[in-house]
Amino acid sequence: MVLQSSLKNCLQLSCILRTPKAGFRSTTSGGLIIQSVSNDVYQNLAVEDWIHDHMNLENRQVLFLWRNSPAVVIGRHQNPWQECNLRLLRQKNIKLARRRSGGGTVYHDLGNINLTFFTTRKKYERMENLKVVVKALKALRPQLDVHVTDRYDILLGRQYKISGTAAKLGRTTAYHHCTLLCNADKFVLSSVLKSPYKGLKSNATPSVPASVKNLFEEDPSLTCEMLLDAIAEEYATQHHIDHRITLINPADEAVLPGINNKTKELQTWEWVYGKTPKFSVSTCFNMVYKDSVLDVKVDMDVKHGRIEVCNIDLPEQWLPPALCSELVKSLTGSKFCPNETTTLATTLLRVCPQDDELHSRWNLLCENMIMLM
Amino acid sequence: MAWRALWRVGPVLVPRCPRLSPPALRVPAARRLATSSLVLSARKFTDKHEWISVENGIGTVGISNFAQEALGDVVYCSLPEIGTKLSKHEEFGALESVKAASELYSPLSGEVTEINAALADNPGLVNKSCYQDGWLIKMTVENPAELDELMNEDAYEKYIKSIED
Numbered sequence: 001m002v003l004q005s006s007l008k009n010c011l012q013l014s015c016i017l018r019t020p021k022a023g024f025r026s027t028t029s030g031g032l033i034i035q036s037v038s039n040d041v042y043q044n045l046a047v048e049d050w051i052h053d054h055m056n057l058e059n060r061q062v063l064f065l066w067r068n069s070p071a072v073v074i075g076r077h078q079n080p081w082q083e084c085n086l087r088l089l090r091q092k093n094i095k096l097a098r099r100r101s102g103g104g105t106v107y108h109d110l111g112n113i114n115l116t117f118f119t120t121r122k123k124y125e126r127m128e129n130l131k132v133v134v135k136a137l138k139a140l141r142p143q144l145d146v147h148v149t150d151r152y153d154i155l156l157g158r159q160y161k162i163s164g165t166a167a168k169l170g171r172t173t174a175y176h177h178c179t180l181l182c183n184a185d186k187f188v189l190s191s192v193l194k195s196p197y198k199g200l201k202s203n204a205t206p207s208v209p210a211s212v213k214n215l216f217e218e219d220p221s222l223t224c225e226m227l228l229d230a231i232a233e234e235y236a237t238q239h240h241i242d243h244r245i246t247l248i249n250p251a252d253e254a255v256l257p258g259i260n261n262k263t264k265e266l267q268t269w270e271w272v273y274g275k276t277p278k279f280s281v282s283t284c285f286n287m288v289y290k291d292s293v294l295d296v297k298v299d300m301d302v303k304h305g306r307i308e309v310c311n312i313d314l315p316e317q318w319l320p321p322a323l324c325s326e327l328v329k330s331l332t333g334s335k336f337c338p339n340e341t342t343t344l345a346t347t348l349l350r351v352c353p354q355d356d357e358l359h360s361r362w363n364l365l366c367e368n369m370i371m372l373m
Numbered sequence: 374m375a376w377r378a379l380w381r382v383g384p385v386l387v388p389r390c391p392r393l394s395p396p397a398l399r400v401p402a403a404r405r406l407a408t409s410s411l412v413l414s415a416r417k418f419t420d421k422h423e424w425i426s427v428e429n430g431i432g433t434v435g436i437s438n439f440a441q442e443a444l445g446d447v448v449y450c451s452l453p454e455i456g457t458k459l460s461k462h463e464e465f466g467a468l469e470s471v472k473a474a475s476e477l478y479s480p481l482s483g484e485v486t487e488i489n490a491a492l493a494d495n496p497g498l499v500n501k502s503c504y505q506d507g508w509l510i511k512m513t514v515e516n517p518a519e520l521d522e523l524m525n526e527d528a529y530e531k532y533i534k535s536i537e538d
Contacts, residue, residue: 075469076451076469077449102449103474203494205448
């Protein structure tokens with residue numbers, strides 16, 4: 001039985017975290033299990049960064065348990081436009097985060113649990129970690145048909161993916177984290193992880209789509225709490241440590257000095273979108289205006305999330321050429337972002353004559369341009 | 374490997390061998406010229422498994438064979454912009470492989486002058502040819518003394534053996 005820890009253990013953690021090399025002797029030497037009290041994806045990713053950067057893991061391994069309110073998390077070198085439906089994310093107020101580990105895109109909500117295994121680089125071993133998870137699941141429900149593939153996925157019933165893995169190797173430490181679907185919203189998951197954007201060409205790392213299933217569907221008596229407890233228990237057994245879980249508050253600067261800066265950095269546009277590997281957009285769309293259908297061709301190069309090169313091919317004279325070239329000039333260097341483009345378009349329109357026809361055409365073109373982002 | 378590098382440069386400058394170390398076929402490190410910037414040096418290694426080879430003041434950086442084997446198939450190379458100033462030990466990019474995203478650390482202080490554009494479409498070059506076509510960046514050498522802190526090939530081989538145990 002795993003006991004949720006009290007404030008006392010939070011203070012112990014503070015000592016461990018602050019003076020990792022001071023030969024601190026604690027009942028938790030050899031291993032530590034911590035759980036976040038926050039459901040904010042940026043705060044939780046920041047905890048991972050913090051542990052990775054600050055903790056001495058020579059004689060200690062750490063298991064970090066966390067859950068997030070709805071968020072899409074892309075891998076370090078991925079393209080969010082390629083991986084998910086950004087418009088839908090904005091509409092549904094689902095956060096977008098880029099993690100520092102590699103791998104593909106996942107959807108998190110409170111029905112999904114995240115596990116991070118911290119070790120030294122030398123002791124980095126994903127298969128061992130996943131075996132702990134499978135063992136815990138089987139101990140909880142022996143009838144569960146779960147196994148680990150050579151891609152480090154966990155499959156349920158040989159068919160459905162219930163867990164995906166990613167990892168980061170740093171100077172001296174490493175972490176391996178994975179998801180585990182207990183009772184996530186599959187409908188939202190599949191709709192947000194479908195990209196509507198066409199004509200993207202990029203060498204960003206692509207995701208490998210998979211059919212997923214929740215453990216809850218296999219056994220409705222399972223809850224996230226039960227899974228977390230079972231996994232913590234198995235981890236504790238394997239590492240010969242206390243079964244206690246220490247709660248951690250990712251906003252607490254006293255326990256995790258510098259954590260709020262890390263959280264902020266993960267939320268910046270420069271990190272989330274700006275880190276996207278260079279890509280190009282080459283697409284055509286039709287605009288229906290009054291009685292005619294117009295073909296528009298757009299070519300753009302996007303680097304660091306900003307439009308480096310922009311080309312818009314419109315039927316001649318449909319809009320004043322000077323205005324079009326102003327649009328292209330303004331777009332060049334600006335963020336590949338609907339808000340920024342809207343602002344830009346509105347600003348340019350202000351210097352135009354008050355011509356309803358012109359305004360309608362302009363708005364139509366800009367709306368379509370924004371749809372690309 | 375040092376002899377191969379010398380021949381590419383041609384007979385411009387012949388480095389003096391430091392001391393003779395038996396057996397005679399051992400590859401000697403090129404001798405540094407004290408008065409000018411480094412002309413050519415043999416490959417040096419960091420304990421993080423990056424290598425650097427300096428020619429006419431420009432260092433070419435890559436990862437060692439040990440590193441590329443440990444990393445597995447590289448699927449993406451994240452490299453810095455030309456002009457980026459790096460300090461020794463500073464993180465300058467990352468390699469993503471099937472195993473993990475792995476940070477790259479600068480072996481020396483200097484400024485990035487070139488990045489290997491071939492890696493954008495062919496990141497596997499890092500695995501296939503880690504010492505030649507799979508080079509990562511080129512940089513200036515701001516402080517040649519920093520090179521002395523790095524391991525030569527023999528020392529690096531010994532280092533690998535020690536950590537493998």
